[in-house]
Amino acid sequence: xxxxxxxxxxxxxxxxxxxxxxxxxxxxxxxxxxxxxxxxxxxxxxxxxxxxxxxxxxxxxxxxxxxxxxxxxxxxxxxxxxxxxxxxxxxxxxxxxxxxxxxxxxxxxxxxxxxxxxxxxxxxxxxxxxxxxxxxxxxxxxxxxxxxxxxxxxxxxxxxxxxxxxxxxxxxxxxxxxxxxxxxxxxxxxxxxxxx
Numbered sequence: 001x002x003x004x005x006x007x008x009x010x011x012x013x014x015x016x017x018x019x020x021x022x023x024x025x026x027x028x029x030x031x032x033x034x035x036x037x038x039x040x041x042x043x044x045x046x047x048x049x050x051x052x053x054x055x056x057x058x059x060x061x062x063x064x065x066x067x068x069x070x071x072x073x074x075x076x077x078x079x080x081x082x083x084x085x086x087x088x089x090x091x092x093x094x095x096x097x098x099x100x101x102x103x104x105x106x107x108x109x110x111x112x113x114x115x116x117x118x119x120x121x122x123x124x125x126x127x128x129x130x131x132x133x134x135x136x137x138x139x140x141x142x143x144x145x146x147x148x149x150x151x152x153x154x155x156x157x158x159x160x161x162x163x164x165x166x167x168x169x170x171x172x173x174x175x176x177x178x179x180x181x182x183x184x185x186x187x188x189x190x191x192x193x194x195x196x
Contacts, residue, residue: 115172
């Protein structure tokens with residue numbers, strides 16, 4: 001990820017909870033359309049990819065997976081989740097930045113995992129190494145993680161940031177170089193200023 005990249009050339013991955021949210025598809029599409037209309041060429045929308053990942057649309061996927069789980073079809077559930085995480089992890093890796101949408105009461109386990117994947121060095125930097133290992137980490141491992149796409153900002157859109165978990169805000173968003181915004185237009189204006 002480089003701040004030298006122009007706004008219109010960004011690859012943006014939208015993240016956020018889809019489970020238990022009948023409006024998820026509409027929210028993701030509204031955000032994707034706002035970004036595309038503002039000039040971003042490539043927006044990765046997980047709802048658009050859901051049928052390829054699960055064989056079901058966004059609205060039906062969670063109920064379908066729950067029915068499989070309750071029916072004891074755990075091998076099929078495992079297959080579906082492996083397909084989901086293969087695509088989602090690749091989306092994190094190839095994007096320039098992630099935009100999360102969270103509101104008060106949202107469950108966001110998957111969103112937290114994607115934010116963590118986007119910033120693996122952010123977590124590894126805090127570990128204590130022996131002196132020789134620390135040099136190897138700083139000189140080889142961290143630069144490699146960054147080069148292959150595991151170090152990028154996560155932005156958060158929420159109307160209730162005081163009700164969003166502090167670890168998410170401070171370790172996944174702010175520590176990654178991202179920020180919290182109340183609306184997509186505010187975030188778009190910020191990104192256009194950074195990626196001129």
